Amino acid sequence: MYRFLSLSTIRFYHKALTGLLLSAWVVGSSHAAIYHIDPTHTNVRFAIDHFKTSTNTGGFYNLTGQLEYDPVANIGNVSLIIPLNSLMTGDKAFDIALKSADFFDIEKFPLARFESTKWHFQRDKNRPAVTKVDGMLTLHGQTNPVTLTATKFNCYFSYILKKSVCGGDFTTTIDRTKWGISKYTLLGITEKVDLTIQIEAAKQ
Structure with a gap:
């Protein structure tokens, strides 16, 4: 021709x-790959000051949800469902107290949820690096914005699962009173709670 x-x-x-x-x-x-959250490698741990003497810690486990990620197009999205009944602090009496109506009130609010709204990236040695994830945290019947700071995030091929796996660690500090959990703040237990979120998900 x-x-x-x-x-x-x-x-x-x-x-x-x-x-x-x-x-x-x-x-x-530009179509982000879909990854299903691995409950055995995904959790939310918390730390809160105890009358300025020591730090109380605990965590929530068996999380479920979905991750979407495309490092070429700098696209990310994650949704997490947090079963509050999975709370563990190492002290059964303390677990019961935190699950009660004074704090998480799990009978009325059995689940917490996190839905990302925006992922932030920056180039690191010619590779895209996740730096922050903005989102909405629903807890105790109330929803407020939070920003997670990524301390690390990476993908690799798992020879055990025979598929790609992505995950990382994130941190943030929230004011628990914004979610209506204010018990004992007047007695000296701070409203500030440090959160560390570990996420790992396998490609579908």
Whole structure:
């Protein structure tokens, strides 16, 4: 066909075809892969000052949810469901107290949820690095924004699972009174709670 076309016309068609192929590649690569949260490697741990003497710690386990991630397009999304009945502090009496209506009130609010709204990236040695994740935390029947700081995030191929796995560690500090949990703040237990979130998910 080309022998009947001018050189300029041929170059035009080649340029147009190249542009279409590039556009198709970009569109195809912008679809984030879906990963299912691994409950055995995903948890939320908390630390709160105890009358300025020591630090009480505990955690929530067996989380479920979904992760979406595309490092080429800098796209990320994560949703977590946190079963509050999984709370463990190492002290059964303290666990019961925290699960009561004075604090988490798990009979009325058995689940907490986190839904990301925006992921922040920066280039690190020519590789995209997750730096922060903004989102909404629903706890105790109330929803407020939080920002998680990524201390690390990476993906690798698991030879055990025979699939790609992504995960990382995140930290934040929340004011528990914003979620209506204010017991004993007037007696000296701080409203500030430090959270450490470990997330790991396997590609579907």
